[in-house]
Amino acid sequence: MIWSKKDCSLPARVSDTVPQRLSTLPLRSPVNVTWEITEACNLDCAHCLSAELRAAGHGELDLVECRSLLDELARMQVFQVNFGGGEPFLRADFLDILRYAHRLGITTCVSTNGTMLDDGLVDALLDIAPVYLQVSLDGAKPETNDAIRGTGTFERILAGIEILACRHYPDFSLNMVVTRLNVTEISAFDALARRYGAKTRLSRFRPSGGGCHTWEDYRLTREQLAELSAFLGDHPEILTGDSFFALTPDSRRNLGLNMCGAAKMTCAVAPDGGVYPCAFLADPAFLAGTVVEERLGDIFRASPVFAGFRDLEVEACRGCGRFSICNGGCPAVGYFLTESMGLPDPECLRAVETAREVA
Amino acid sequence: MGMSRPAYLVPDHVRVRQEDFGLLFYDTQSTRLTFVRSGDRLVPPPFIGLRRALAMTAGAQPDAALSRVLDDLVEKGLLVACPGE
Numbered sequence: 001m002i003w004s005k006k007d008c009s010l011p012a013r014v015s016d017t018v019p020q021r022l023s024t025l026p027l028r029s030p031v032n033v034t035w036e037i038t039e040a041c042n043l044d045c046a047h048c049l050s051a052e053l054r055a056a057g058h059g060e061l062d063l064v065e066c067r068s069l070l071d072e073l074a075r076m077q078v079f080q081v082n083f084g085g086g087e088p089f090l091r092a093d094f095l096d097i098l099r100y101a102h103r104l105g106i107t108t109c110v111s112t113n114g115t116m117l118d119d120g121l122v123d124a125l126l127d128i129a130p131v132y133l134q135v136s137l138d139g140a141k142p143e144t145n146d147a148i149r150g151t152g153t154f155e156r157i158l159a160g161i162e163i164l165a166c167r168h169y170p171d172f173s174l175n176m177v178v179t180r181l182n183v184t185e186i187s188a189f190d191a192l193a194r195r196y197g198a199k200t201r202l203s204r205f206r207p208s209g210g211g212c213h214t215w216e217d218y219r220l221t222r223e224q225l226a227e228l229s230a231f232l233g234d235h236p237e238i239l240t241g242d243s244f245f246a247l248t249p250d251s252r253r254n255l256g257l258n259m260c261g262a263a264k265m266t267c268a269v270a271p272d273g274g275v276y277p278c279a280f281l282a283d284p285a286f287l288a289g290t291v292v293e294e295r296l297g298d299i300f301r302a303s304p305v306f307a308g309f310r311d312l313e314v315e316a317c318r319g320c321g322r323f324s325i326c327n328g329g330c331p332a333v334g335y336f337l338t339e340s341m342g343l344p345d346p347e348c349l350r351a352v353e354t355a356r357e358v359a
Numbered sequence: 360m361g362m363s364r365p366a367y368l369v370p371d372h373v374r375v376r377q378e379d380f381g382l383l384f385y386d387t388q389s390t391r392l393t394f395v396r397s398g399d400r401l402v403p404p405p406f407i408g409l410r411r412a413l414a415m416t417a418g419a420q421p422d423a424a425l426s427r428v429l430d431d432l433v434e435k436g437l438l439v440a441c442p443g444e
Binding site for chain 1: 374376377378379380381383385387388390392394395396406407
């Protein structure tokens, strides 16, 4: 899962009780669903995944529709919903939605910018527990974070994190989308997270949504990608939500799915109910249906968009020794850079290593 | 008189559902997935609720392989073995 800030969509660990990877077989329902619950946001981050959806202003599901979707998710036996936005806590009925999900036995994770966290909200979340929280912070220094998320946001976000730490909130992580601006601060970011009793989560920057406008300025160089790969190999405790499955070394092979789970293990629901293979592919070309008109289970099972996605093969990668690990990497990155599907992930470890050898 | 088989209960923090290959377990505390190749021999209990017991399909007999799988799931905390009644 899980997903620049959405990357908590994929489970932390996967294991088979038999050698063959059952995790590659088709599932009857997604394991988790990323749900952008609102378009509203009080920040204007330069790499916002949802910037274009927000700009389109299609509106959002009302509480009755949200409960109906949760009923459907429970019927499908979806294990986990990862809420994002926008900023979910700006939605007045969001706690009602969380409570309803938990009543149905669905585990929840919320991706938040942290600025709405106060004592009352944290108490309410502790009451619903466990609600996994993922707080976005894009640097270990104010000037780094604020260049991406807006002036003064570092202090505002940290104020929310301090409340979580003071309340000993049990299940939260600090999430940094790794860009050229903050890649040198990863160790300091990890130390900052530990200081507050949080886990560190690193997410991949992709050219989706607002990221397509900042791609050239923010994307990592090949050297930085190689260094990041080595760093992740040395730090298995750092969460990545499978953001970097195309990049991480074999030593992290058992730490996650190491595959694109779009339309297979996960899918995404937009604020207006539109359904997409994943949050990074919330593009009109990949709209599989809408939960306002159809049941999510029917869309997941029968959508031609999803069927096409499941059959997608990256032919150019078949001869690669890492193909069994990454299956060609993240299709979203290739798509938004070339407007074509089925091309290799341009930031895969093999591409990075080859470029370094040539240099 | 032979020993009766233990019953296997699914703890509150674990969800399990049927897939074509068998059962898919999800631990809400670790968010870890466990895939189990059991075909249709094991029947998952309701998604949530108290004293959810894993059942065996009518007529199915636990062989050594299935017993090992069940023991492994108990070891992982995904099932609790209760003495047979």
